[in-house]
Amino acid sequence: MTTIFDEPERFAARALDGFCDIYARIVAPVRGGVLRATQTPQDKVALVIGGGSGHYPAFAGYVGVGFADAAVAGDVFASPSTESVARICRQAHMGAGIVLGFGNYAGDVLNFGAAATRLRAEGIDVRVLAVTDDIASADRSEREKRRGVAGDVPVFKIAGAAAEAGMDLDTVEALARRANDRTVSFGIAFSGCTLPGADGPLFTVAPGTVAVGLGIHGEPGIRDEPAMSAQALAALLVEPLLAERPEGANGRVAALLNGLGSTKYEELFVLWTHVAARLRDAGLDIVEPEVGEYVTSLDMAGCSLTLTYLDSELEPLWLAAADTAAFRRGTVAPRAPADRVQDEAAGPVVYPQASAASQAEGACVAAIIEAVSAALAKAEDELGRIDAVAGDGDHGQGMARGSASAAQAARAAAAAGAGAGTVVAVAGDAWADTAGGTSGAIWGLILRGFGTAIGDAARIDAPAAAAAMQAALSDVTQLGRARVGDKTLVDALVPFVDTLAAEAEAGQALPKAWRTAAMRATEAADKTRDLSPRLGRARPLAARSIGHPDAGAISLALVARTVADFLDARGGAHA
Secondary structure, eight states: OOOOOSSGGGHHHHHHHHHHHHTTTTEEEETTEEEESBOOOTTOOEEEEEEEESSTTTTGGGBEETSBSEEEEEEETSOOOHHHHHHHHHHHOOSSOEEEEEESOHHHHHHHHHHHHHHHHTTOOEEEEEEOOBGGGSOGGGGGGOOOSTTHHHHHHHHHHHHHTTOOHHHHHHHHHHHHHTEEEEEEEEEOOOOTTOSSOSSOOOTTEEEESOOTTSOOOSEEEEOOOHHHHHHHHHHHHHTTOOTTOOSEEEEEEEEOBSSOHHHHHHHHHHHHHHHHHTTOEEOSOEEEOSSOOTTBEEEEEEEEEOOTTHHHHHHSOEEESSOEESOOOOOOBOSOOOOOOOOOOOOOOOOHHHHHHHHHHHHHHHHHHHHHHHTHHHHHHHHTTTSOSOHHHHHHHHHHHHHHHHHHHHHTTOOHHHHHHHHHHHHHHHHOHHHHHHHHHHHHHHHHHHOSSSOOOHHHHHHHHHHHHHHHHHHHOOOTTSSSTHHHHHHHHHHHHHHHHTTOOHHHHHHHHHHHHHHHHHHGGGOOOOSSTTGGGHHHHTTSOOHHHHHHHHHHHHHHHHHHHTTSOOO
């Protein structure tokens, strides 16, 4: 159980503060993450990695010479926001481009992908690398759907060594992708993990059993098996990874036996004796193996095994020297401290010029977002209960926190005279930055896309709202890759957008058009109970999800109805 904390919502930030104080020689704190504290050559490719907190030493523990240049840290088990990723990337960039690495989770894909899009628009060459090593999360034929677990470590180590050696961006990216293609992991759990301040674990493992194929965010395993000896556990971990051996592999592997938080090192050493014997019996040469805690899950008891099938180019990079808080290899020559790291200052906010009509609309939009925040706060527990069926149960909390921050940002923007489009976009950025994770990223995209399309010139009528929602939907599906039938928020968003467009084309005023679309979204959200998830954390637990609606779709329908109620109460002021 996670027992040492002050305010649970400040756990990740406070832990990062302590980490930076201890390892000040290696890392320098910046808002939402860390940078190297030592000088880095100009024109070096930057490796920026990141993801949710709760996995120490991933990800900040791998920042340093020979490894990563920066790490972005989200809240516990939640993706960092698009804004945080983009801001820290700008600070890490040394002029030769960026490789942006993260585990293949929906929230990370959305936020890191959106950040890469922003940075490319600014002229920075960014290559996106989603690690896909967990064989339990998808079949070999759908490798692109596999999630990233402890395979992050060898993949990022190889990419970081290539960048440190002065290789160009194309080469670093190619080697990192090859390492990812040749890296596989499989894990087991003996008990679940508990979020700071929570009353109990995210999942439990029945006494006398082992959960097989777990995830690192508290996702339950894909099946349970009776408890077994260390020798049998080794076979359980090794055999599936041997079956993934690439054609033509030379028989040399990097191996990483990873503890998940509560499993003692001595236990891992016992298990390693059997793992190593099985690997050698299979004709494999083990190259500089690592045993310890590398990608944890708070206080989860369990372990995972990762193999990277090396080749003549990858092996020297795996063996290359590195000096980080959590991973040291070889000898790294001392480097002078970097110039004092200057974090990006917030500075005074200047909003675009807006028409008087749009300023009035901005005040109305801010009031709508206030109403949405109140509704989501009231529904927090229920949304969390729905999400916990096949997810990690944090959807309600994320929606409540994100919408509260959005409401505050919208109030401030409206009070400063911002137009409607700017108020919505600012609210979206605040929502994504505070909530993190998948839902935060999606709502950030929805609101920013809507606000950008609406602009700050005219009033919002039904045709304008319909066109803006079409733009928002396009952003969500392009970056999130979800489609109707995947059992996600998109299953409610698409019918909402289509219905709103049809109602607007038929000449309906905005309140009636929005109400009809909201009802259609509600019906579609309820019907997600019959679907089997095909994306995200719930997909490996599809059987548990059937019969229960998707939390994201339910919350979207709730937001749509809340807006409809507000428009009705205004007496059709938005014609």
